[in-house]
Amino acid sequence: MNSQNKAFGFIQDHHLQLLPVILLVAVAMTILSESFMTSQNMINLANRVSINLIIASGMTLLITSEGIDLSVGSTVGLSAVGAAIYFQNGWDASFGPYGAIVFGVAVGAAIGLVNGILVALIGLPAFIATLGTMLAVRGLVFITSSGRTIMGFDPRFIEVFSGFTFGIPRAVIVAGLTALVAAYVLNKTTTGRLLQGLGGNERCLYTAGIRVKRLKLGSYVMMGMLAGLAGLTLAASMSAAEPFAGSWYELDAIAVVVMGGTALTGGRGTVMGTVLGAILLGLVANSIILLGISAYYQTFVVGLMILAAIVMGSPVLTGARAN
Amino acid sequence: MTDARIIGGAGRESSGLITMLPAAIESMFRLSWRALRESWGLILALAILVLIFSQASPYFLNTLVLERILTNASFTLIMATGMTLVIATGGIDVSIGATLALSSMVAATLMNLGTPVLPAAMAGLLLGAGIGAFNGSIISYLKLQPFIATLAMLSLARGMTLIISGGSPAFDLPEAFTSAFKDEMVMVIGLGGLLLTMLVMHRTRLGIQIRGIGGNENTCYICGVRVNALRIGVYAFQGIMAVLAGYTLTASFDAAEPTAGLSTEWLEAMAAPIIGGNTMAGGRARLFGTLMGCLILATMRSGLNISGVPTAWQQVAIGGIIVGAVTLDVLTNRKKVS
Amino acid sequence: EDRMALYERFGEIPVPSKEYRIGVILKTFNNDYFIDLKNGFQDAADKYGVKVEFFAAPGETDLLIQKQLMEDMLVRQFDLIAVNPSSTSNLLEPAARATKMGIPLINVNDAYISKEDQEKHNIDIISFISTDWAEQMRHHVRYCAEKLGDEGGQIAHIMGFPGSTAATQRLEGYETELAKFPQLESVAVLPADWDRKKAMDVAADMIQANPDIKCLSASNDNMALGAIQALKNAGKLGDMIVMGCDGIPDAVTAIQNDELTASVAFMQYENGYNTIEAAILHLEGMGDKIPETLFANQEIWDKSNIDDKIANYGRYYSGMAKLTN
Amino acid sequence: MKNILTASKICKQYAGTRALKEVDFEIGEGEILGLIGENGAGKSTLMRILCGIEQPTSGDIVMHGKPVEFSGPQAAQAEGIAMIPQEVLLVDELTVVENIFLGHEESGAFGLSKRQMLADTRAILAELDSQQVDPEHLTGNLPKGSQQMVAIARRVMQGGDVFVMDEPTASLTGEETQSLFKLLKKLKGEGKASVFISHRLEEMLEICDRIVVLRDGEHVGNFINDDTLTKDKLVAAMVGSAVANEFARTVSHVGELMLETDKVVISTFQGRKTHPISIQAHAGEVVGITGLAGVGKTELAHVLSGLRPVVEGELRLRGRSITLRSPVDALKNKIGLVSEDRRAEGLVLELTALANMTLTSLKKLSRLGRIEKDRERQLGLDMKDKLNMRTEYLGRDANHLSGGNQQKVVIIRQLCSEAEVLLLDEPTKGIDIGAKAEVYRLIGDLVAEQKAAILFSSEPQEVLGVCDKLYVLTSYGFLGPYAKGALDYAGLMALEFGTATSDTPMEAAE
Ligand SMILES: Nc1ncnc2c1ncn2[C@@H]1O[C@H](COP(=O)(O)OP(=O)(O)OP(=O)(O)O)[C@@H](O)[C@H]1O
Ligand SMILES: Nc1ncnc2c1ncn2[C@@H]1O[C@H](COP(=O)(O)OP(=O)(O)OP(=O)(O)O)[C@@H](O)[C@H]1O
Ligand SMILES: [Mg+2]
Numbered sequence A: 001m002n003s004q005n006k007a008f009g010f011i012q013d014h015h016l017q018l019l020p021v022i023l024l025v026a027v028a029m030t031i032l033s034e035s036f037m038t039s040q041n042m043i044n045l046a047n048r049v050s051i052n053l054i055i056a057s058g059m060t061l062l063i064t065s066e067g068i069d070l071s072v073g074s075t076v077g078l079s080a081v082g083a084a085i086y087f088q089n090g091w092d093a094s095f096g097p098y099g100a101i102v103f104g105v106a107v108g109a110a111i112g113l114v115n116g117i118l119v120a121l122i123g124l125p126a127f128i129a130t131l132g133t134m135l136a137v138r139g140l141v142f143i144t145s146s147g148r149t150i151m152g153f154d155p156r157f158i159e160v161f162s163g164f165t166f167g168i169p170r171a172v173i174v175a176g177l178t179a180l181v182a183a184y185v186l187n188k189t190t191t192g193r194l195l196q197g198l199g200g201n202e203r204c205l206y207t208a209g210i211r212v213k214r215l216k217l218g219s220y221v222m223m224g225m226l227a228g229l230a231g232l233t234l235a236a237s238m239s240a241a242e243p244f245a246g247s248w249y250e251l252d253a254i255a256v257v258v259m260g261g262t263a264l265t266g267g268r269g270t271v272m273g274t275v276l277g278a279i280l281l282g283l284v285a286n287s288i289i290l291l292g293i294s295a296y297y298q299t300f301v302v303g304l305m306i307l308a309a310i311v312m313g314s315p316v317l318t319g320a321r322a323n
Numbered sequence B: 001m002t003d004a005r006i007i008g009g010a011g012r013e014s015s016g017l018i019t020m021l022p023a024a025i026e027s028m029f030r031l032s033w034r035a036l037r038e039s040w041g042l043i044l045a046l047a048i049l050v051l052i053f054s055q056a057s058p059y060f061l062n063t064l065v066l067e068r069i070l071t072n073a074s075f076t077l078i079m080a081t082g083m084t085l086v087i088a089t090g091g092i093d094v095s096i097g098a099t100l101a102l103s104s105m106v107a108a109t110l111m112n113l114g115t116p117v118l119p120a121a122m123a124g125l126l127l128g129a130g131i132g133a134f135n136g137s138i139i140s141y142l143k144l145q146p147f148i149a150t151l152a153m154l155s156l157a158r159g160m161t162l163i164i165s166g167g168s169p170a171f172d173l174p175e176a177f178t179s180a181f182k183d184e185m186v187m188v189i190g191l192g193g194l195l196l197t198m199l200v201m202h203r204t205r206l207g208i209q210i211r212g213i214g215g216n217e218n219t220c221y222i223c224g225v226r227v228n229a230l231r232i233g234v235y236a237f238q239g240i241m242a243v244l245a246g247y248t249l250t251a252s253f254d255a256a257e258p259t260a261g262l263s264t265e266w267l268e269a270m271a272a273p274i275i276g277g278n279t280m281a282g283g284r285a286r287l288f289g290t291l292m293g294c295l296i297l298a299t300m301r302s303g304l305n306i307s308g309v310p311t312a313w314q315q316v317a318i319g320g321i322i323v324g325a326v327t328l329d330v331l332t333n334r335k336k337v338s
Numbered sequence C: 001e002d003r004m005a006l007y008e009r010f011g012e013i014p015v016p017s018k019e020y021r022i023g024v025i026l027k028t029f030n031n032d033y034f035i036d037l038k039n040g041f042q043d044a045a046d047k048y049g050v051k052v053e054f055f056a057a058p059g060e061t062d063l064l065i066q067k068q069l070m071e072d073m074l075v076r077q078f079d080l081i082a083v084n085p086s087s088t089s090n091l092l093e094p095a096a097r098a099t100k101m102g103i104p105l106i107n108v109n110d111a112y113i114s115k116e117d118q119e120k121h122n123i124d125i126i127s128f129i130s131t132d133w134a135e136q137m138r139h140h141v142r143y144c145a146e147k148l149g150d151e152g153g154q155i156a157h158i159m160g161f162p163g164s165t166a167a168t169q170r171l172e173g174y175e176t177e178l179a180k181f182p183q184l185e186s187v188a189v190l191p192a193d194w195d196r197k198k199a200m201d202v203a204a205d206m207i208q209a210n211p212d213i214k215c216l217s218a219s220n221d222n223m224a225l226g227a228i229q230a231l232k233n234a235g236k237l238g239d240m241i242v243m244g245c246d247g248i249p250d251a252v253t254a255i256q257n258d259e260l261t262a263s264v265a266f267m268q269y270e271n272g273y274n275t276i277e278a279a280i281l282h283l284e285g286m287g288d289k290i291p292e293t294l295f296a297n298q299e300i301w302d303k304s305n306i307d308d309k310i311a312n313y314g315r316y317y318s319g320m321a322k323l324t325n
Numbered sequence D: 001m002k003n004i005l006t007a008s009k010i011c012k013q014y015a016g017t018r019a020l021k022e023v024d025f026e027i028g029e030g031e032i033l034g035l036i037g038e039n040g041a042g043k044s045t046l047m048r049i050l051c052g053i054e055q056p057t058s059g060d061i062v063m064h065g066k067p068v069e070f071s072g073p074q075a076a077q078a079e080g081i082a083m084i085p086q087e088v089l090l091v092d093e094l095t096v097v098e099n100i101f102l103g104h105e106e107s108g109a110f111g112l113s114k115r116q117m118l119a120d121t122r123a124i125l126a127e128l129d130s131q132q133v134d135p136e137h138l139t140g141n142l143p144k145g146s147q148q149m150v151a152i153a154r155r156v157m158q159g160g161d162v163f164v165m166d167e168p169t170a171s172l173t174g175e176e177t178q179s180l181f182k183l184l185k186k187l188k189g190e191g192k193a194s195v196f197i198s199h200r201l202e203e204m205l206e207i208c209d210r211i212v213v214l215r216d217g218e219h220v221g222n223f224i225n226d227d228t229l230t231k232d233k234l235v236a237a238m239v240g241s242a243v244a245n246e247f248a249r250t251v252s253h254v255g256e257l258m259l260e261t262d263k264v265v266i267s268t269f270q271g272r273k274t275h276p277i278s279i280q281a282h283a284g285e286v287v288g289i290t291g292l293a294g295v296g297k298t299e300l301a302h303v304l305s306g307l308r309p310v311v312e313g314e315l316r317l318r319g320r321s322i323t324l325r326s327p328v329d330a331l332k333n334k335i336g337l338v339s340e341d342r343r344a345e346g347l348v349l350e351l352t353a354l355a356n357m358t359l360t361s362l363k364k365l366s367r368l369g370r371i372e373k374d375r376e377r378q379l380g381l382d383m384k385d386k387l388n389m390r391t392e393y394l395g396r397d398a399n400h401l402s403g404g405n406q407q408k409v410v411i412i413r414q415l416c417s418e419a420e421v422l423l424l425d426e427p428t429k430g431i432d433i434g435a436k437a438e439v440y441r442l443i444g445d446l447v448a449e450q451k452a453a454i455l456f457s458s459e460p461q462e463v464l465g466v467c468d469k470l471y472v473l474t475s476y477g478f479l480g481p482y483a484k485g486a487l488d489y490a491g492l493m494a495l496e497f498g499t500a501t502s503d504t505p506m507e508a509a510e
């Protein structure tokens, strides 16, 4: 049944597996804390989710094509620092404040390109190749920032990401758009179809005469650019770039992608699920603080919530097909 | 059901010690030969590293350094051995760092509460095995993806550690405990564990079946392999290895640190097997490769430290070397792995 | 010059009889605070003509890496090693080895290798040159109590990475001191792992849950600045006292701009500087002049005194150049 | 003859379809039972149920007189049922020995008794005349046929009372099939029963005692195999109507020269160089390339589709020399391959049948990169009509299609992508006689549109029946072309086995 829908582009029902969990938590929180259902808190929540979502949207496409990128966290750091340096060196004088955006995304693209070459052209396992770049790029962040927090961004640059439009934080809008585009690409376009194919049976695509390497390369560059974008969003929202900015973001991103129902074995992916996963993760973090759970218990509770979420989404319990 | 077998019953009786012993020895030789053939790219990489570093620093070629490298490699090896099996089943376990911290903290706390060393240590090991078994169970029975299942466990164990410790380390542990896991004991545990595992993987059905699960779970199931039990076993084993690693760390610190095993420890334990030519897809268990992976990582770190390379540049170098080593390996012999 | 006036601790420092090689192992370089510490070492070394080499793990929680780092340092035959351990225990083994090899040790900054451990593992540590961490948060609480007066109010604490020494000890100081001020009610203690973004998210939610917090105490400036960002977003900047710790350049700027209320500044630069002087004294056989423990001064910096503080100390903050001129 | 197993009123309901409707089924000791039916009739499903791999929606199974419930394959095995599934289930990463003993490894005092297992493996492979298979080779790299033999060996090794073989001969060659039959007879002699599924009716008539026919999940026929039973009877029962000459297809006039190989030498998977190969495929003709397994048919197909390099010689398309660096170039030159190994190379099992069909023609189905789903669906509908596939299959994931329908999907892909030279490697492997006829007809229609088709097949009847022009690839030389009718079955066999006195090849068929 659901696979039939899929052929005609409808959302598969089990992409929404996390929705009940989210509603559950939301309802519980509304009862437990009066400050939960306030517009301000919703804005906080959205802000919290946005950066992770930008990365996770790209990661969904990548994982669907049976790839993975552990270097996104470091890339976030480098693009943030890159933007900071852009202003520090006064390049905005010649290229304007918005040049920093181009620069940050370009930095991301460059790292993505390196990953792409390692994985697609040389044929390294994505996991180890991007683990390597993860360490190396973090090193570059330390070097370029000389270990310091860099400030002094042009307010116009900051406005782009941290301002409001129709009362919605721009970061959230950026994230929302990213997710929308990702969903569109995955479900409606040739590229998306081929990415699914790539994750399902690379040999088949190759035999059928599809430019597999170019496709892979592209997907890593795309991931890098999105990580770059996330880095800029981060820098703007902090109006600072830190040496450790983005550490472990890759774990968060992969976590929400998988929670959402995308299989690390490739072939099947859902941006919808990823969005819900990101929301859930942010919701948990937010709830814990609103409930004032003691510092030392937080990590544990987060673990508990994730476990609960994935268990409820388990193919066995939801009856969905196991990948 | 052997009676139902139709063909090839010939010469079953003759299978005794006399025929087995040479067989065992011979196959051991064949194995080590194959291991060398499979991983000469890595051996080459290691040799290159040693060459470079010995040029870079006069202090590098030095028994003390060699000892350090072997110890550090052994430490990673303890966890990497378990990870190799997990990866062979097509899984992954990101919770080992947290498991390491939690069980060490529990054992240490028990000791400080006056529990005798042996029961306390046992408790820790059991806890580790339990955590592993839990991972294995939810992965097997709820068909959860190993990555996310163990990621949840990471938070749980990490959190538990903080709750128990209240954020501060548990120190001055009984001499009996620390001395049992200190210094050369790290090497003993690391290499001992590796050899034992190699033996199991090559001389018992478990070896075949574990790789089988990674290769084609469905087939194994149909052929009557007890897939779930086996997988749970593998994760439990990984848990135990994580605890042992934790104990060596705790012993050398003479304290159980709440922040132990936070990053590098488990990242390297996951990197080593893959550097060693094991594929995330599963179906392979190249333990010798894993050993090489650990040696490469340890040599790299010590080498960079001793050559006085600044931390930031070290990070870059480490990333580069990991990629370089794997590239060399891929280009020399390994089939493309996607 | 005024630095002498400020920091002279040991009287006359002899001219080193040879160019000593001193190894310094820090937690990390990737944090303004540690960079200032490093500069203290460097300036002193330049002044007295000794050689320092710096080592550090990438992050503050990389216990194992730091341990391996020091073990590898030992082969490089330094005349003296200054250690800034990431935890009270992770450097015990290499430290013991160093002592066995006859390399003198000075314990700089936070994680302190305790007397018991020194005996148990036969480690000789010449001196502990550091700062009183708990004291810093006591400063916070006292400052807050003074500002809020008798009617007091709600106060909250944003702590560093749970389990790291500085975070734990500072939290301890915060809690012990609070006990003395019944009018102050601590409504939340939340971790933000020394991370500015995390601190922003945490603070945002915290003020959401507790609208009438009067005072935010952050375990370091970085997180305090994160909190400031959250207040800005919520349009609550200035509604409450926000206090950081370390007195890093960004914090100073923030104080000057009336964003950050106060920061507990202490001369990490000074610690570095003193360590080199102590090292030289020891190596020149004048170890008797060195006290067992030596704590850097620390004081509250806020709008009232920030400018002359900068005027006096500014240049000793490597990052301050951009502020002073 | 007493029954070993009786299944009554078996029903199986899937998400989409009812695969089985109240099927009754019994099998007796020492009986070889044939099971036939069109693709999707429910044969495999029924077998999967008998073997405990799937549970029936309703109905019950009685074995040795007592009712049984198979919770899983192990349970069924315990009762003595041995299954050889349609899709060869081996662990590619394990060696032949390891596969054969998987789950039943032999241990001695020093752990695994590898020698013993090696010996037994050699013994059983010899029993199946597959000595050439190296027991310590990774099964992943074995030829399909050998893989099938290993799978059979494993089952036999592990023993049982009822042997269920789902289309074992689909990927077997003539000799291999004969050795399999030898085995079946042996089992029969020991009073063991076997269920044997195949789309090759000749085989059925040759080996089976009794033949059961399924149609649309219903039991529609039960024939005792005496000499009165004919292929046509079976076909009629299967299809519901008689199929005229399955090889019938429109013969069209031969047009321009399309693909041409000039003394091309290639290397086989086993690394052996072939003799120089010179073939000419004109528009409007079906060129056949046959030969025993292992001679390199698939490799030649791979070379012509850019998957393998040319060792020597030159490829020409419409007279102009081309080099195919990769399948991308092949696609550019409108050369399309229908791969022999459908699961490994042909399909993306996670994608729907429709998505698999349009995989290579997305460009023309999309505007600005956006796939126009209704146009895609329309194309799918048109295509599936040509090979009468059910509409509901379009939306189903490829791995939930029956074997034959999977094969159809792969062929349809090439039709969609408008290939002008079609390379078909064993295109009718595992598809039913009706579908076969359609595939042949389809090939006919294609060449009628002035396209060229090259058929790589090891089935003599097929190549003799369908091809306008035939080349024979042998270990001692490359023979041909032979015009249609220039060779008969015996003649072809003689050539393949090299026992023929030099047969004068005709000049290029015009
Ligand atoms: N897992 C499944 N989910 C849904 N439908 C299925 C599934 N497996 C099989 N089917 C459907 O059940 C019917 C019977 O399939 P089956 O594989 O038994 O056919 P078959 O007789 O073996 O055909 P073939 O000769 O091609 O192997 C087909 O319509 C098939 O599409
Ligand atoms: N190393 C290999 N890589 C990929 N496929 C292989 C390999 N070896 C054998 N095969 C597969 O095994 C099958 C047998 O190949 P082989 O060349 O031995 O026979 P063939 O001439 O293709 O005859 P047939 O097509 O009847 O198998 C082919 O389908 C091929 O796809
Ligand atoms: Mg079938």
Ligand SMILES: [Mg+2]
Pocket: D297, D298, D299, D340, D425, D426
């Ligand atoms: Mg072939």
